[in-house]
Amino acid sequence: MADRVYRVARVLIREPLRALFPLQVMGRERIPERGGVLLCANHGSNWDPVLLGLSVPRPIHFMAKEELFRIPGLSWLIRGLGAFPVRRGTADRAALKTAVHLAREEGRVVGLFPEGTRRRPGREVHPMPGAGMVALRSGVPVIPVHIDADYRWRSPVVVRIGLPLDLTPWVHLRLSSREYTEVARAIMEAVYRLPEEGPPVTKVGSG
Known part of the structure; x- marks a missing residue:
């Protein structure tokens, strides 16, 4: 159904x-044809999930704020599009478990914005530990x-898709919220390097 x-x-809104927004996509072939994948992107507008959806050949499951699921009609639509609810501003473990399950158990593509909110020009936004947790626990x-x-x-609009990151330095560690935040920060650093490296072969380390 979803x-x-x-x-x-996607067909209805593509043209x-x-x-x-004239759209150019670099690196679309880097998305695996099957199996779980976690896409981590910067976030500047409510248009971003739509732009990513048009850039990637496979359906993407996004977190969406739970308030949207209370609106009749809209709730049906976004659930039909594969979205799942998250309580913003909290460590919503149910949403994080859903993201891990979709990627690891169901082999789906899950889209995350690790900074947790839209980033305005000149405003610093700190990555959320939940993104690091999903990245490591989904595998x-x-x-x-x-x-x-x-x-x-x-x-x-230019969408640059990089190569998979190497998160092995963290895989066998007992991690806390602090370390999960470091993982999320490292992911976002790789995201923001993409325009300069166009896109790079990226290895993320813990030091």
């Missing part, structure tokens, strides 16, 4: 959105994605 709704929605490839856009009408 995959069918997702694919129909109108491309007219609004699936973690792929950085950079969205370069100013979200103005007819302004080009």
Whole structure:
């Protein structure tokens, strides 16, 4: 059901959105054809999940704030698109477990914005430990994605997809929230390096 709704929605919005935001995607072939994947991206606009959905050949499951699931009609739509609820501003363990389950057990593509909120120009946003936890506990490839856009009408959007990150320095450690935050920060550093390295072969280390 979810995959069918997702694919129909993508077909319906592809051309109108491309007219609004001319889209260039680099590295689409780096998305595995099957198996669990975690896409971690920067976040500047509510358009970002839609832009990622058009950039990646497989359906993506995103977290969405739980308030949206209380709106009749919209709740049906976003569930049909594969989204699942998260309580923002809290360590929502249920949402994190859902993300891990979808990626590890069901072999799905899960999209995360590790900074947890939209990043405004000149504003520092700190990565959330939940993203690091999902990355390590799922055990699936973690792929950085950079969205370069100013979200103005007819302004080009460039989506750069990197290679999977090497998180092995953390895999066998007993981790706390602090270490999970370090993992999330390392992932975001790889995301923000993509425009310069275009996109790179990235190895993430703990030191």
